[in-house]
Amino acid sequence: MAGAAPRVSDSAARQTPGVVSGWGGISVRAVERRDENLARLTRDVPLTRGLGRAYGDSALPPPAEPVVANSVLADRILAFDDTTGVLRAEAGLSLDDLYRLFLPRGWFTPVSPGTRFVTLGGMVAADVHGKNHHVAGSIGRHVRRLTVQTGSGAIVTCSRDEEPDLFRATIGGMGLTGHILDVELTLARIPSPWIIGVRRRIGDIGEFVDALKAHASAWPFTMGWIDCLSRGRHMGRGLLMAGRWATADEAPRRRPRPLPQITVPFTCPEWVMGHTVGRVANACIYRFAPTFSRPTILHPEPFFYPLDLLREWNRLYGRRGFTQHQCVLPESAGPSAVRDLMDLLTRQDAASFLCVIKDCGDEGEGLMSFPRRGVSIALDMPIRDNTRQVVDALNEFVVSVGGRVYLAKDAYTRAEHFRAMEPRLDTFQAVRRRWDPHGRIRSAQSVRLFGDPE
Amino acid sequence: MTVVLLGATKGVGRAVARELAARRNRLVLLGRHPDDLARSAADLDARAGQPVVAGTAVCDLARPETFGPALEAAAAALGQIDTVIVTAGEFGTQDALEADLERCRSMLTVNFAHTVLFCEQARPYLMANGGTLCVVSSVAGDRGRKPVVLYGASKAGLSAYLEGLDHRYRHAGLKVVSVKPGFVKTSMTAGLPPPPFAGEPGPVARDLVRAIDKGTPVVYTPWPWKFVMHVIRRLPRAVMRRVRF
Numbered sequence: 001m002a003g004a005a006p007r008v009s010d011s012a013a014r015q016t017p018g019v020v021s022g023w024g025g026i027s028v029r030a031v032e033r034r035d036e037n038l039a040r041l042t043r044d045v046p047l048t049r050g051l052g053r054a055y056g057d058s059a060l061p062p063p064a065e066p067v068v069a070n071s072v073l074a075d076r077i078l079a080f081d082d083t084t085g086v087l088r089a090e091a092g093l094s095l096d097d098l099y100r101l102f103l104p105r106g107w108f109t110p111v112s113p114g115t116r117f118v119t120l121g122g123m124v125a126a127d128v129h130g131k132n133h134h135v136a137g138s139i140g141r142h143v144r145r146l147t148v149q150t151g152s153g154a155i156v157t158c159s160r161d162e163e164p165d166l167f168r169a170t171i172g173g174m175g176l177t178g179h180i181l182d183v184e185l186t187l188a189r190i191p192s193p194w195i196i197g198v199r200r201r202i203g204d205i206g207e208f209v210d211a212l213k214a215h216a217s218a219w220p221f222t223m224g225w226i227d228c229l230s231r232g233r234h235m236g237r238g239l240l241m242a243g244r245w246a247t248a249d250e251a252p253r254r255r256p257r258p259l260p261q262i263t264v265p266f267t268c269p270e271w272v273m274g275h276t277v278g279r280v281a282n283a284c285i286y287r288f289a290p291t292f293s294r295p296t297i298l299h300p301e302p303f304f305y306p307l308d309l310l311r312e313w314n315r316l317y318g319r320r321g322f323t324q325h326q327c328v329l330p331e332s333a334g335p336s337a338v339r340d341l342m343d344l345l346t347r348q349d350a351a352s353f354l355c356v357i358k359d360c361g362d363e364g365e366g367l368m369s370f371p372r373r374g375v376s377i378a379l380d381m382p383i384r385d386n387t388r389q390v391v392d393a394l395n396e397f398v399v400s401v402g403g404r405v406y407l408a409k410d411a412y413t414r415a416e417h418f419r420a421m422e423p424r425l426d427t428f429q430a431v432r433r434r435w436d437p438h439g440r441i442r443s444a445q446s447v448r449l450f451g452d453p454e
Numbered sequence: 455m456t457v458v459l460l461g462a463t464k465g466v467g468r469a470v471a472r473e474l475a476a477r478r479n480r481l482v483l484l485g486r487h488p489d490d491l492a493r494s495a496a497d498l499d500a501r502a503g504q505p506v507v508a509g510t511a512v513c514d515l516a517r518p519e520t521f522g523p524a525l526e527a528a529a530a531a532l533g534q535i536d537t538v539i540v541t542a543g544e545f546g547t548q549d550a551l552e553a554d555l556e557r558c559r560s561m562l563t564v565n566f567a568h569t570v571l572f573c574e575q576a577r578p579y580l581m582a583n584g585g586t587l588c589v590v591s592s593v594a595g596d597r598g599r600k601p602v603v604l605y606g607a608s609k610a611g612l613s614a615y616l617e618g619l620d621h622r623y624r625h626a627g628l629k630v631v632s633v634k635p636g637f638v639k640t641s642m643t644a645g646l647p648p649p650p651f652a653g654e655p656g657p658v659a660r661d662l663v664r665a666i667d668k669g670t671p672v673v674y675t676p677w678p679w680k681f682v683m684h685v686i687r688r689l690p691r692a693v694m695r696r697v698r699f
Contacts, residue, residue: 034644036464037490073464073641076497087500090493101501
């Protein structure tokens with residue numbers, strides 16, 4: 001029974017009142033308001049947030065106006081067409097709800113990020129991408145229509161035909177064009193709720209980029225995990241995962257059961273995510289994780305959402321938390337760029353516990369959308385004394401090869417680096433000014449990076 | 455089972471309606487705003503994967519003249535009403551209610567007098583076929599306490615009414631379920647610091663539905679509140695005057 005499954009892990013509700021945090025641990029003193037009526041709730045706040053999975057300060061309000069709306073109570077499905085897959089829902093609907101309700105009925109989100117604990121509004125605002133970016137693009141491609149409450153208080157419906165500038169700016173616009181109220185998107189038909197896939201051990205970084213490209217033509221879902229703490233000729237070794245939905249003939253008859261989840265009970269000491277533990281754990285995963293080159297039936301939960309099996313996993317990183325540096329290196333940067341980035345990381349003496357590599361397809365319609373054709377690298381790093389220098393060095397490299405960083409993960413990028421990565425910023429800001437002449441809608445991140453007033 | 459829900463668009467009521475929709479019960483939603491009711495009806499149908507909402511009707515606990523027509527419309531849509539669930543109600547902090555007598559009057563009227571009037575009008579529909587009346591009261595009604603003097607008084611009256619109803623009509627086939635939630639994290643309590651044992655709407659809704667299925671006359675939810683209130687009911691006055699709860 002759909003209703004019997006566990007509720008969405010609502011990190012915001014578990015926090016100290018009066019404090020609002022990003023997933024990586026950055027927090028500000030702020031008031032968080034919640035209500036079922038999103039239009040009323042967001043009328044005079046600078047920003048809306050959802051389930052709080054943005055790693056950095058994207059979902060934190062600006063310092064001078066510390067109040068933020070939370071959309072999670074606005075979670076109604078407004079329409080679903082079983083023939084076309086078109087779904088319209090309030091922006092606070094979680095992907096977890098969507099997954100539980102629609103997977104058994106043969107529908108799935110056309111694009112899924114690495115966690116189910118995100119809202120539709122958040123997915124659109126970050127224009128999330130998934131393992132299938134090389135074939136399906138990011139979520140924006142599948143969004144048909146949005147209802148947005150702009151900074152001037154107008155409720156505007158936008159799509160590719162109506163107010164296309166607002167539509168394109170809102171996809172990947174980090175919630176800065178207005179409060180997303182309703183989302184209409186097309187779900188993907190799936191032949192069964194099971195995945196069939198392969199997992200291969202990859203010896204080094206050069207082999208990895210080639211393997212991703214080679215698998216991309218045969219498999220809609222691909223991604224790689226890199227053991228980032230190995231050096232020298234093993235640098236960039238890891239595991240490549242590739243999969244597709246199993247056909248009705250291949251899939252088991254039964255439905256995939258929800259898997260048990262473990263919660264990290266407390267904030268761990270820093271050595272838990274330190275160099276030593278990291279090196280051993282990564283080496284063990286590399287060596288002992290089962291690999292199979294013959295296509296094998298896989299449960300969709302660990303395939304799409306391995307980290308969701310460990311609730312509150314951000315607590316592992318200790319009191320200072322963690323950050324992620326995710327960048328996309330464009331195809332024009334050449335095949336050596338990925339190796340250079342890994343080299344740089346090694347020289348910086350930065351420990352990245354978790355490193356994920358993914359090849360990206362064409363750039364989406366979103367004005368500020370993150371992915372573009374090339375290779376995306378995501379590095380999870382515990383906050384240490386040198387974190388800022390590491391991010392600076394990585395960003396200088398990203399700027400030099402013409403790449404960009406993912407705002408939904410970012411907390412440490414400097415405004416000048418961001419400007420150098422984003423020639424699209426002026427166009428985006430012009431659209432924002434048109435819909436919000438008084439500049440009311442903004443976030444801690446837009447103050448830090450976009451030059452918005454505090 | 456056919457169910458009439460008053461208050462299904464928000465909070466615990468929304469979660470209860472989703473539980474019932476998941477098991478394909480036929481529902482009629484009563485509430486204040488037609489648009490809001492329509493959105494909730496669409497949500498429940500989409501989640502169930504088939505039409506489960508037989509109708510909606512405007513019914514406002516602040517306006518008793520809406521009760522009769524709303525119940526009539528519900529009975530017409532469902533044919534027969536098996537269960538009536540009331541989750542609607544008002545809340546205000548003690549400070550806010552003390553500072554605003556008009557709001558206080560409204561809260562007392564809605565939570566007690568009008569809720570009772572609604573139940574009185576729903577009762578004949580249920581007694582005809584051995585139905586269940588399930589009303590959300592509160593642990594706040596179990597003992598006069600500092601932070602919920604006024605709200606608690608309204609719920610104490612409601613709890614007493616529900617208990618009396620159960621005693622008087624059980625033998626005639628009417629089942630009365632009085633639900634006493636502790637603190638539940640909904641928009642009603644948004645902005646208040648959650649105490650220990652604070653509940654989520656989903657689990658509270660499951661407790662409520664289970665109580666209806668079993669015909670439990672009084673149910674505390676989340677369950678630790680049963681023991682918390684057991685202790686609080688027995689604390690001497692001298693202690694209650696001192697403590698903050």
